[in-house]
Amino acid sequence: MAQAAPSDQHSVGLVTAESADFSGPFPLASGESLPAYTLVYECYGALNADRSNALLICHALSGHHHAAGYYDLEDPKPGWWDTAIGPGKAIDTNRFFVVALNNLGGCHGSTGPTSTNPATGRPYGPDFPTVTVPDWVNAQAALADRLGIERWAAVVGGSLGGMQALQWALSYPDRVGATVAIASTPRLSAQNIAFNEIARQAITADPDFREGRYLEAGVVPTAGLRLARMLGHVTYQSDDGLREKFGRAVRTGDLDILQDVQFQVESYLQYQGKSFSRRFDANTYLLMTRALDYFDPARAFGDDLVATFAAMKAKLLFISFTTDWRFPSARSREMALAALRAGREVSYVDVDAAQGHDAFLLPVPRYLEVLGTYLRGLELRP
Amino acid sequence: MAQAAPSDQHSVGLVTAESADFSGPFPLASGESLPAYTLVYECYGALNADRSNALLICHALSGHHHAAGYYDLEDPKPGWWDTAIGPGKAIDTNRFFVVALNNLGGCHGSTGPTSTNPATGRPYGPDFPTVTVPDWVNAQAALADRLGIERWAAVVGGSLGGMQALQWALSYPDRVGATVAIASTPRLSAQNIAFNEIARQAITADPDFREGRYLEAGVVPTAGLRLARMLGHVTYQSDDGLREKFGRAVRTGDLDILQDVQFQVESYLQYQGKSFSRRFDANTYLLMTRALDYFDPARAFGDDLVATFAAMKAKLLFISFTTDWRFPSARSREMALAALRAGREVSYVDVDAAQGHDAFLLPVPRYLEVLGTYLRGLELRP
Numbered sequence: 034m035a036q037a038a039p040s041d042q043h044s045v046g047l048v049t050a051e052s053a054d055f056s057g058p059f060p061l062a063s064g065e066s067l068p069a070y071t072l073v074y075e076c077y078g079a080l081n082a083d084r085s086n087a088l089l090i091c092h093a094l095s096g097h098h099h100a101a102g103y104y105d106l107e108d109p110k111p112g113w114w115d116t117a118i119g120p121g122k123a124i125d126t127n128r129f130f131v132v133a134l135n136n137l138g139g140c141h142g143s144t145g146p147t148s149t150n151p152a153t154g155r156p157y158g159p160d161f162p163t164v165t166v167p168d169w170v171n172a173q174a175a176l177a178d179r180l181g182i183e184r185w186a187a188v189v190g191g192s193l194g195g196m197q198a199l200q201w202a203l204s205y206p207d208r209v210g211a212t213v214a215i216a217s218t219p220r221l222s223a224q225n226i227a228f229n230e231i232a233r234q235a236i237t238a239d240p241d242f243r244e245g246r247y248l249e250a251g252v253v254p255t256a257g258l259r260l261a262r263m264l265g266h267v268t269y270q271s272d273d274g275l276r277e278k279f280g281r282a283v284r285t286g287d288l289d290i291l292q293d294v295q296f297q298v299e300s301y302l303q304y305q306g307k308s309f310s311r312r313f314d315a316n317t318y319l320l321m322t323r324a325l326d327y328f329d330p331a332r333a334f335g336d337d338l339v340a341t342f343a344a345m346k347a348k349l350l351f352i353s354f355t356t357d358w359r360f361p362s363a364r365s366r367e368m369a370l371a372a373l374r375a376g377r378e379v380s381y382v383d384v385d386a387a388q389g390h391d392a393f394l395l396p397v398p399r400y401l402e403v404l405g406t407y408l409r410g411l412e413l414r415p
Numbered sequence: 416m417a418q419a420a421p422s423d424q425h426s427v428g429l430v431t432a433e434s435a436d437f438s439g440p441f442p443l444a445s446g447e448s449l450p451a452y453t454l455v456y457e458c459y460g461a462l463n464a465d466r467s468n469a470l471l472i473c474h475a476l477s478g479h480h481h482a483a484g485y486y487d488l489e490d491p492k493p494g495w496w497d498t499a500i501g502p503g504k505a506i507d508t509n510r511f512f513v514v515a516l517n518n519l520g521g522c523h524g525s526t527g528p529t530s531t532n533p534a535t536g537r538p539y540g541p542d543f544p545t546v547t548v549p550d551w552v553n554a555q556a557a558l559a560d561r562l563g564i565e566r567w568a569a570v571v572g573g574s575l576g577g578m579q580a581l582q583w584a585l586s587y588p589d590r591v592g593a594t595v596a597i598a599s600t601p602r603l604s605a606q607n608i609a610f611n612e613i614a615r616q617a618i619t620a621d622p623d624f625r626e627g628r629y630l631e632a633g634v635v636p637t638a639g640l641r642l643a644r645m646l647g648h649v650t651y652q653s654d655d656g657l658r659e660k661f662g663r664a665v666r667t668g669d670l671d672i673l674q675d676v677q678f679q680v681e682s683y684l685q686y687q688g689k690s691f692s693r694r695f696d697a698n699t700y701l702l703m704t705r706a707l708d709y710f711d712p713a714r715a716f717g718d719d720l721v722a723t724f725a726a727m728k729a730k731l732l733f734i735s736f737t738t739d740w741r742f743p744s745a746r747s748r749e750m751a752l753a754a755l756r757a758g759r760e761v762s763y764v765d766v767d768a769a770q771g772h773d774a775f776l777l778p779v780p781r782y783l784e785v786l787g788t789y790l791r792g793l794e795l796r797p
Contacts, residue, residue: 063673163673223657223680227649230681231642234688238638240622256620260613264646267609272740275605281711291445291545291709298605299612306616327673329663358654358740 039103043119044111045077045126048102050142053179059172065162068151072176073142074098074134077118078126080182085413087182088124089173090114090133091190091197093393094265094321095313097141100133101126116396123405129186137172138164138320146316147248158316159245166193166328170200174208184208186413188347189404191215191393192360193321196328199368202347203330209347211411213404216357216393218364219338219371220329225359228268229322232261236315245316254315259306261318266305271356271389338368342375350407351381352400354392380407421485425501426493427459427508430484434524435561441554447544450533454558455524456480456516459500460508462564465797469564470506470790471555472496472515473572473579475775476647476703477695479523482515483508498778505787511568519554520546520702528698529630540698541627548575548710552582556590566590568795570729571786573597573775574742575703578710581750584729585712591729593793595786598739598775600746601720601753602711607741610650611704614643618697627698636697641688643700648687653738653771720750724757732789733763734782736774762789 039046052073058066075098080087090100092113101118103111118124118131135143138161146161153160177185188198188209195217202212221229236242239257243250267275279298286294334340342349349372353365362383369381384400386392392400421428434455440448457480462469472482474495483500485493500506500513517525520543528543535542559567570580570591577599584594603611618624621639625632649657661680668676716722724731731754735747744765751763766782768774774782 165673220663222654223661223663223678224649224652224654226663226678227645227657227680227684230678230684231645231649234645234685235617235642238642239620260617260620260642263609263613263616267606267613270606272604272606272743275609279605281602281605281608288709288711288714291547291705294709296605296608296612296708298609302609302612303616323673326678327670327676329670332670361654 039106039108043121044115045102045119047105048075048077048099048112049104050075050098052142053176055175059175061162061168062165063163067137067144067162070137070144070172071142072134072137072144072172074132074176075100075102075112077101077131078129080130080180081413083415084182085184085186085415086128086130087177087180087185088129088131088408089177089185089188089201090118090124090131091169091173091188091194092133092136093190093192093194094318094325095309096194097139098133098135098143099141101131113394117401117404123401124189124408125405129408132176132180132182134173134176136169138317140314140317145314146245146320147314156248158248161316161320163323164320165324166196166200167204169197169324170204173197173201174205177208184415185210186411187211187213187408189213189215190217192217192390193325196325200330202345202349203341206344206346210414211348211350212345213350213352213407214365214368215352215404216354216360216365216390217351217368218360219331219341219368221326226326228264229326232264233319233322235260235264236318242315247315253310255310258310258313258315258318262309262313263302263306266302268359269390271358271387273356274387274389277387338371339374342368342372342377345375345377348378349380351379352393352403353383354386354389354397354400355383356387357390357392359390421488421490425503426497427484427501429487430457430459430481430494431486432457432480432524435558437557441557443544443550444547445545449519449526449544452519452526452554453524454516454519454526454554456514456558457482457484457494459483459513460511462512463795466564467566467568467795467797468510468512469559469562469567470511470513471559471567471570471583472500472506472513473551473555473570473576474515474518475572475574475576476700476707477691478576479521480515480517480525481523483513495776499783499786505783506571506790507787511790514558514562514564516555516558518551520699522696522699527696528627528702529696538630540630543698543702545705546702547706548578548582549586551579551706552586555579555583556587559590566797567592568793569593569595569790571595571597572599574599574772575707578707582712584727584731585723588726588728592796593730593732594727595732595734595789596747596750597734597786598736598742598747598772599733599750600742601713601723601750603708608708610646611708614646615701615704617642617646618700624697629697635692637692640692640695640697640700641685644691644695645684645688648684650741651772653740653769655738656769656771659769720753721756724750724754724759727757727759730760731762733761734775734785735765736768736771736779736782737765738769739772739774741772
């Protein structure tokens with residue numbers, strides 16, 4: 034993908050991360066609570082006079098608050114969703130006041146396992162409480178209050194971010210105009226949980242994990258994190274996508290005598306794994322995958338998805354991708370149908386894309402067109 | 416699946432493993448050679464007078480020579496393919512003389528990484544040479560010679576075993592009547608290689624791997640093997656199959672307060688991984704997955720699959736399973752079509768089964784019916 038420079042007219046340009054401190058106790062779904070917490074966030078665009086143009090971006094497993102723009106002129110790459118957010122882009126900062134944050138339990142500045150536990154003076158580590166999608170949404174609501182945003186014009190997210198967008202419409206039906214859930218699912222399948230569990234086992238089996246107290250020991254379970262990321266990475270892409278990108282191309286070695294052969298897809302995965310293991314916290318990875326596993330809003334409605342959507346008021350847009358086998362199109366279709374039966378105003382588009390689950394992060398023209406058209410059509414009301 | 420007792424009329428009953436020693440040097444595709452080697456094998460049924468009823472079973476990644484029957488009356492379970500092999504079963508031992516062996520490089524008795532390297536007096540470990548599907552077939556041909564079998568009525572295998580069946584028809588066109596390749600593929604995709612590579616990384620990242628010299632150190636990389644098997648296991652099953660078997664059923668803990676929740680699919684995977692890590696050799700796992708990655712018979716024919724099948728003489732049966740996403744139906748269809756264009760006598764059946772790649776090991780009635788009907792129809796000629 035071509036990366037726009039900060040000076041590009043469609044870039045939000047230079048941005049700064051903000052931080053908001055909240056005094057607790059903040060009650061969690063598990064029954065535990067956090068004494069106090071900090072959320073880091075970024076804002077793009079301007080809040081209008083009647084505060085009707087706020088749009089919340091919810092991040093997925095490895096995301097954070099830096100969704101668009103650059104931190105300085107030498108910054109080599111922009112925020113993770115810069116292809117979608119900016120002046121004139123699908124999430125148009127000329128129209129919307131866009132807020133992106135790092136979730137509770139994250140490892141990019143918001144309070145999480147790497148933060149100091151005030152009760153012990155040491156990092157929370159494995160003692161950081163279980164957080165769930167509803168907990169995240171409650172924390173996001175506290176941030177909305179702080180920013181003076183009573184109602185979001187839209188809450189938008191892909192994958193785990195889409196789950197938060199759905200939960201917003203359920204937890205705070207009067208505070209959401211539209212929910213945009215991209216490449217999402219109403220609940221994880223046994224296969225999804227299985228892949229998450231293997232990633233967790235890879236992390237906890239690493240001797241440097243030290244039962245989660247690796248920071249205190251001055252080590253990092255990089256081998257485990259590397260494996261977890263490699264596995265995630267393969268499952269976020271399609272068989273076809275990997276075939277187009279790598280096929281059976283050989284990077285090193287000799288296929289004729291089978292000496293030290295390394296296929297390109299292997300070195301690519303190793304690189305992805307290594308780079309991730311240097312920048313992500315293992316306890317956060319465990320916590321985020323657990324939040325994915327536990328998400329199941331229909332559970333409180335007797336497993337009735339129609340009843341679940343009947344409890345919402347927001348309009349809904351679902352987008353899925355034809356080659357996404359992690360959260361396949363059938364799951365989005367299932368939600369769209371249930372929401373329709375519940376009387377919601379629903380749009381659903383299954384986008385033909387070769388990139389698998391990862392497509393939600395990529396500049397797939399049809400996808401960004403659908404997203405942009407939908408958001409442009411939203412009526413803003415306070 | 417119901418397991419027949421040794422006394423069952425459709426069981427081959429009590430069986431004994433045999434062993435054959437071969438003096439080398441045995442040349443390998445890599446250019447290296449083995450000084451000498453042993454193959455363990457089992458036979459079921461009787462070789463007829465004109466030696467025209469021999470049928471070879473080739474095993475997949477974690478298989479071995481014990482394909483059917485019981486070792487004693489207390490044996491809790493029969494060989495790995497007992498559902499298919501026996502008197503009156505799909506691979507009918509009343510008609511065929513069935514031979515199953517453990518491949519070179521295996522860890523069930525045939526010479527492999529756990530065997531003593533005569534050059535050092537210590538286990539081969541990581542010094543065991545690279546072996547390929549063509550190498551296996553050459554070793555199997557030596558065993559056939561030893562048993563006085565000039566020509567197999569059929570060579571049958573699933574997954575990696577199917578690759579050997581195909582290679583037989585290519586390496587020894589005059590020695591194979593029919594090739595039965597089940598849930599197989601002409602070559603691994605980038606996604607397949609990626610999953611294999613993650614499994615290998617899990618094993619080699621285990622500190623107990625000791626660069627492959629774990630036996631000498633008196634340890635075993637069980638954590639790595641456990642992860643490799645868990646990953647294999649998930650990918651051998653279908654999303655639908657896992658959903659039917661486990662759904663989101665909880666084994667322990669409380670979903671309401673999210674304390675110590677373990678989903679059933681998680682404990683199932685952990686059990687599978689643990690049991691495998693106790694009985695399988697890590698170096699053999701690395702070697703077998705590499706043989707999978709390297710298999711690409713069309714490479715020598717300018718990537719022309721039609722030309723590849725034109726070099727064979729055997730009749731061919733391909734069987735695939737609708738929910739197998741590791742070696743999907745499209746791959747078997749691709750082979751069947753190429754073989755047809757090459758003028759081969761070809762049968763192809765895509766069996767509707769929920770069990771994914773694993774279906775090839777399971778008592779899927781339609782599948783065993785297809786296999787049995789095909790083999791019954793084979794004309795036996797010396």
